[in-house]
Amino acid sequence: MADSWTFAVAREDLHHTTLADAEAPALPAGAALLRVDRVGLTANNVTYAVLGDAMRYWEFFPPGPRGLGPQWGLPPLWGFADVVASTVAGVEAGQRVYGYLPPAGHLVVRPDRVDASGFRDVSPHRAELPSPYNAYRSTASDPAYQAGQEDLLILFRPLFFTSFMLADQVVDNDFYGARSIVLSSASSKTAYAAASELHGRGPRLVGLTSPGNVAFTRSLGCYDDVVTYDDIDALDAVPTVYLDLSGAPATRAALRGHLGDRLVRDIAVGLTNQTPNADAAGEVFFAPVQMRKRSRDWGRDGLDRRFTDAWQRFVPAASAWIDVRVGNGPEALRHAWLDVLAGRTPPRVGHVVQF
Structure with a gap:
């Protein structure tokens, strides 16, 4: 061998x-x-x-x-x-x-x-x-699985599972009563896959990103608005859920300073700048926990079926985005x-x- x-x-x-x-x-x-x-x-x-x-x-x-x-x-x-x-x-x-x-x-x-x-x-x-x-x-x-889509499965499936379960948890909790959902690292695959699942289903979706990624993030079409990290003060002061995929302390501090008690949920999802964010956030999202809940709610076959339906909705867009x-x-x-x-x-x- x-x-x-x-x-x-x-x-x-x-x-x-x-x-x-x-x-x-x-x-x-x-x-x-x-x-x-x-x-x-x-x-x-x-x-x-x-x-x-x-x-x-x-x-x-x-x-x-x-x-x-x-x-x-x-x-x-x-x-x-x-x-x-x-x-x-x-x-x-x-x-x-x-x-x-x-x-x-x-x-x-x-x-x-x-x-x-x-x-x-x-x-x-x-x-x-x-x-x-x-x-x-x-x-x-x-x-x-489709043989011609192996690379999309490789790049997106683990992220999309997290995104699918994250969006499902937000929906499962009636959007926590929020009127706005803000996602950091909005140009990241996990963020925009979650946004694609949430888009049009309730609160306004706002993507936070760096100036260099604004054009790409807007081109995705899954956010209602795209804002740079320096313009957080421009966000509407309405009940807001923050899905933190960046772990940047300055972003969290700016959001808390601007929104105050209108920040109804602060959820650490992951990190892209290598700064662990779990300790500073209000709570931590871990996909297997929501998966276990939905396996009880829907059965494993039901969960697989819903995931497959969501994946098939996502693939045409993902093909154009990557x-x-x-x-x-x-x-x-x-x-x-x-x-x-x-x-x-x-x-x-x-x-x-x-x-």
């Missing part, structure tokens, strides 16, 4: 990276071997690394078995992998799956709850980690990581890497 490789980042300095060569891992009984084929790299993956300790993202793909010391971390990626060997009934060589993958050539999983939709990895080290990240969907039975930049090989992954980490990737560009 071909040699494998691992890309890792220093946990204390995400700009410091390494590429380690290794043999493809052996396959124990009760396991399957996945070959990582095609992945995306967005600000979401940087978030996983920034919150690697706090949210346990480093624990999904421990560096030790790959010959790397504890100072290194493997930032999780979303993408497609192919089963190349299996000792588990129902998981067959040649099967293609979508899911949470390491920045590496291969991944050994221990499939359980195997059915036509795919399986879950029940490796012991993942047992206490959030279960949605342990699911691997078979492309053969995934209603959202320019996919495809790289090849581990070095391309390193370059994409450093570009996204440094904020050099324009909002229209999405990095996909093929191995």
Whole structure:
């Protein structure tokens, strides 16, 4: 079998990276071997690394078995992998799956709850980690999958799931009684996907962005207004929900100063400038929590159906909003990581890497 490789980042300095060569891992009984084929790299993956300790993202793909010391971390990626060997009934060589993958050539999983939709990895080290990240969907039975849309799924599906669940939570709570919803980092994929779900359903949507991203953000058509961070004082002083995807303390302070008690909800969703925002916000949004609620409300099939319907509404717009930049090989992954980490990737560009 071909040699494998691992890309890792220093946990204390995400700009410091390494590429380690290794043999493809052996396959124990009760396991399957996945070959990582095609992945995306967005600000979401940087978030996983920034919150690697706090949210346990480093624990999904421990560096030790790959010959790397504890100072290194493997930032999780979303993408497609192919089963190349299996000792588990129902998981067959040649099967293609979508899911949470390491920045590496291969991944050994221990499939359980195997059915036509795919399986879950029940490796012991993942047992206490959030279960949605342990699911691997078979492309053969995934209603959202189309072969010609793999790159859109890679770049948007994990973000869109967060966006879909975020919009659903806001709607589920009757928009918290707000007349305006303000989203920071409005040019980011997670923000504008949520805005596309909320647009026209209730309160006015306002996107906050930097001056250089105003034109792009307005061109999306999913915000009722686009305002720069320097013009927060121009916002209408009405009951407002703030969905914070930037984590910028100055933005939060400006909103609180301008709106006062009209800021009815301050919700930390993620971060794009690497400043953890959970402590300063009024509350933190975590998609798996709302997913579990809706799984109880609608059943898993009902949730899947609603997600697929929303995804199919989103795809035509997303196709026009993104320019996919495809790289090849581990070095391309390193370059994409450093570009996204440094904020050099324009909002229209999405990095996909093929191995």
